[in-house]
Structure formats: structure tokens, C-alpha cells
Amino acid sequence: MPYPGCHVSIGKGYYEAARAAHRQGASAFQYFPKNPRSLTVKSWDATDTARCARYCGEHGLQSIAHSSYPANLAADEPEQMTRVVDSLRNDLEIAEACGSLGVVVHFGIYKGDDLLQGYRNIIRSLDRTLEGWQGRAKLLIENQSGEHARMGMTVEELAQVRQLSRQPEGIGYCLDTCHLYASGQWNGQDEASWLRRAQDTGVLAELVAVHLNDSLHPSGSYRDRHAGLGEGCIGTDALRRLVTAEGLRHLPLVLETPKEADGTHREQLRLVRSWLD
Numbered sequence: 001m002p003y004p005g006c007h008v009s010i011g012k013g014y015y016e017a018a019r020a021a022h023r024q025g026a027s028a029f030q031y032f033p034k035n036p037r038s039l040t041v042k043s044w045d046a047t048d049t050a051r052c053a054r055y056c057g058e059h060g061l062q063s064i065a066h067s068s069y070p071a072n073l074a075a076d077e078p079e080q081m082t083r084v085v086d087s088l089r090n091d092l093e094i095a096e097a098c099g100s101l102g103v104v105v106h107f108g109i110y111k112g113d114d115l116l117q118g119y120r121n122i123i124r125s126l127d128r129t130l131e132g133w134q135g136r137a138k139l140l141i142e143n144q145s146g147e148h149a150r151m152g153m154t155v156e157e158l159a160q161v162r163q164l165s166r167q168p169e170g171i172g173y174c175l176d177t178c179h180l181y182a183s184g185q186w187n188g189q190d191e192a193s194w195l196r197r198a199q200d201t202g203v204l205a206e207l208v209a210v211h212l213n214d215s216l217h218p219s220g221s222y223r224d225r226h227a228g229l230g231e232g233c234i235g236t237d238a239l240r241r242l243v244t245a246e247g248l249r250h251l252p253l254v255l256e257t258p259k260e261a262d263g264t265h266r267e268q269l270r271l272v273r274s275w276l277d
């Protein structure tokens with residue numbers, strides 16, 4: 001069963017977010033569990049999250065949460081790391097209550113000289129967030145474009161941080177097609193070799209969701225600017241080939257692209273569904 005989806009607002013709550021996704025023809029959606037610019041721990045309405053989970057179950061909807069932008073796994077400063085960990089744990093709890101597959105978190109940005117310390121911080125933050133976690137929702141590490149730091153672009157890095165963590169079973173991946181392209185890991189034609197590396201490193205087997213975006217900038221530009229399907233440098237043929245590959249086609253394929261004139265992703269969802277039918 002295919003799961004084309006899009007990002008939706010929780011302005012009217014989690015249940016209404018699920019309904020808004022379903023109304024525009026999505027079978028999957030992504031949401032920010034709280035204000036995406038803040039790491040503040042949020043207390044939520046358990047009735048609303050339970051209604052969201054029930055609605056998704058009844059309508060065959062899959063969902064993922066996206067962590068706040070300041071949630072940098074590579075954060076160096078101890079107080080900052082604690083704030084990131086507390087925020088991510090809060091996101092995991094909300095995602096679990098909504099019946100979501102997991103919480104997307106970017107690989108991490110480290111600006112110091114000792115790059116290895118950046119990777120240590122990422123693993124430490126993952127371990128602390130997942131300490132004692134018994135839920136089904138996972139942390140979903142997202143590949144990066146390389147715009148802010150040349151980190152988290154390769155499947156080898158994604159595989160290593162999971163393998164070196166204490167609770168790898170609590171960690172999966174989210175593949176962003178714009179980031180994959182912008183990072184130069186994919187040029188729009190060589191998806192077969194990337195898929196082989198993703199399989200060999202074990203990343204493909206742990207992939208839980210895809211962010212389906214075109215890219216405004218060329219492959220190898222390291223610039224993270226999403227474009228609507230067919231409105232960027234990748235093009236619909238290459239995107240279709242990648243996401244219909246075995247290992248990807250049954251995952252939630254979530255658009256993080258600009259809304260269409262009517263404020264929805266209806267046409268792009270229809271196009272993705274036509275690739276999968």
C-alpha cells in the first residue's frame with residue numbers, strides 16, 4: 001500500500017492535522033509536535049493525541065513527527081545538550097501518543113575543530129534521549145545537504161552512529177531526496193549505486209520514511225532549498241525512479257514542498273500516487 005503524504009500544521013491540534021491530511025488525499029503526514037523554533041517541553045492534550053491515533057488507525061494513515069530546528073544532536077555545550085535531549089524525549093512521547101512511526105531529527109551540525117567530538121556528541125545525545133525508552137516510536141535520523149556542516153550526508157555515517165549507539169533498535173532513518181541530491185550523494189541518475197550502498201550498510205532496512213522534495217540547487221551544491229515536484233533540478237523522472245525502488249516505495253513519502261494555490265498539496269499527492277499505483 002502506497003503512502004504519499006505531506007507536512008501539515010497542528011494549529012488546530014493533532015486530530016485536525018490528521019483530518020486535514022486525509023482531506024487532501026494524503027495517506028501519510030508529518031507534523032511539528034510543538035513550536036518548531038523552540039526546545040521548550042510541551043504538555044499536550046491526551047484526548048487530542050488519542051483521537052489522532054484512532055483516526056489514523058481507522059483511515060490507514062501513517063504519520064511522523066519532526067523535531068524542532070534547534071534540536072542539534074551534535075551540540076557541545078552540556079546545558080544545550082540537556083535541552084536538546086529533553087525536547088526530543090518530549091517529541092517522542094507526543095509521537096507515541098499520536099500513533100506515529102517516529103520523530104525525524106537532523107543528523108547534526110558541529111562547527112568545532114575536533115570533528116570526532118561532534119560525532120561523539122551525536123551518539124551521546126541519541127543514547128540519552130533513548131535511555132529507558134520503551135515506546136514504539138523511533139528517532140529517525142535524517143541525512144543532510146551539507147549546507148551548515150559537511151556531516152550526515154553519507155549512508156556510512158548514518159549507519160555508524162546507529163551502530164555505536166546503546167539502543168540501535170530505537171533508531172531508524174528518514175531519507176530526504178533534496179538533501180541526498182544537494183549533498184552530491186545522488187546526481188539524479190546514479191540511484192542504483194546509492195541504493196546498493198544503502199543496502200550494504202544496513203541503512204535501507206532501517207529506513208522508516210522519505211522526505212520527497214525536489215531541489216532548487218544542483219547536485220553537489222550543498223544547498224538546502226526544497227522545490228515543488230517538477231519545479232527543481234532533480235525532475236519528476238529521477239524522483240519517481242528513486243522512490244519507486246524496492247525498499248522505498250512502501251514507506252511514507254512526505255512532501256515538504258511549497259503548498260499549491262489552494263493551500264494544499266493535492267496535485268503533487270496525485271502525481272506521487274500515480275507513480276505508485
Ligand SMILES: [Zn+2]
Nearest residue numbers: 142176211256
Ligand atoms: Zn527533510
